[in-house]
Each structure stands twice: as C-alpha cells, then as structure tokens.
Amino acid sequence: MNAKRSAGEPAVDANPASTARAIVLRQLTNSPKSRHQLAQKLAERDIPRDVIQTVLDRFEEINLIDDTEFAQLWVRSRARNKSLARGSLKRELEEKGIAPELVEDALSQVSDADEDAGARALVQRKLGAAKNLADRAERDKFTRRWVAMLARKGYSPSLAFVVVGQVIDEALADEPSFE
Known part of the structure; x- marks a missing residue:
C-alpha cells in the first residue's frame, strides 16, 4: 500500500x-x-x-483548472491578506509552475502605490512595539528589524528604507516634546 x-x-x-x-x-x-x-x-x-x-x-x-485565474486570485489574496510585494508573489507563482507571461499579467494588479501602502501599513502595525524612537540606537535597531521584515515580504531594500524612514519621522513628529 x-x-x-x-x-x-x-x-x-x-x-x-x-x-x-x-x-x-x-x-x-x-x-x-x-x-x-x-x-x-x-x-x-x-x-x-x-x-x-x-x-x-x-x-x-471544462475550466476546472485555469492557471490564469489561479494566478490572478493568488496575487489578489496574498497581496491583500499577507501584504506581500510583487517580488515574493512572483517567486510563489513561479514555484507553482505558472507561465512567466501569466505571472506578469497577474502582478499587474499590484501597483506601486499599492505596494507602498502595504509596506507602510506593515511598519505602522509594528510601530507600537517601538519604545523610544528619539534614541538613535533604538531607532537604528527598529529600522533594521522593519527593513528586514519588509525584505522577507519581498519589498525592495530601497523602498523598505524609505518607508521605514518616513514612518519613523512621522512618529517622531507626532510625539509631544518635553522641553
């Protein structure tokens, strides 16, 4: 057996x-x-x-298998629910044997603005764990962590550093100053 x-x-x-x-x-x-x-x-x-x-x-x-539809659904679902960037989505679809032209077509659903918003939302969710971003060492530690998190999700390093920097700057601007 x-x-x-x-x-x-x-x-x-x-x-x-x-x-x-x-x-x-x-x-x-x-x-x-x-x-x-x-x-x-x-x-x-x-x-x-x-x-x-x-x-x-x-x-x-009989349309029970459709790689085009599968790729479209996969990208929509994983981009929305897991906040994955196009790089990760592309790798996943390639691992599932989807043809390159179908991969590119499915990835066209995710715009640069969608990717930026996804990265920003991920970092903002993690922001609560940051204790004191005014402290340079603490800020550097969280920058490394958040950039690494975004990299694991398929975001480019340049986008990751820009988004993390912007979120940290916004958080620091919102903090009350005790002078």
Missing part, C-alpha cells in the same frame, strides 16, 4: 484515469491549484505521464 495515499484515496489500479480524476477533484476541493501542482501530486501517486496529461487537459477543457 502506498504510504503517501490518504484515507479515502483510491489506489492506482487497473483504471489510473479514474484514480487521477478522483485525486484532482479532491485536491481542487481543498483549494485552487495550478496545473503544475496537480501534475506533481499525480506523479507522486505513480499515475502514468500520459494519463496525467489527458486528465489535466480534460479538467482545463
């Missing part, structure tokens, strides 16, 4: 096409998937390559 097979998943038997269809349907029930992801899943289950191709072609034909 195949150890990777989950409960309720049919074994690859005399009818691998039927098994492949069941696997694809179950995968699509959990969440949208790219054609590449589904092909990998079927290959892990030892489905013959020609059967994988045929089954996935049929699912595309």
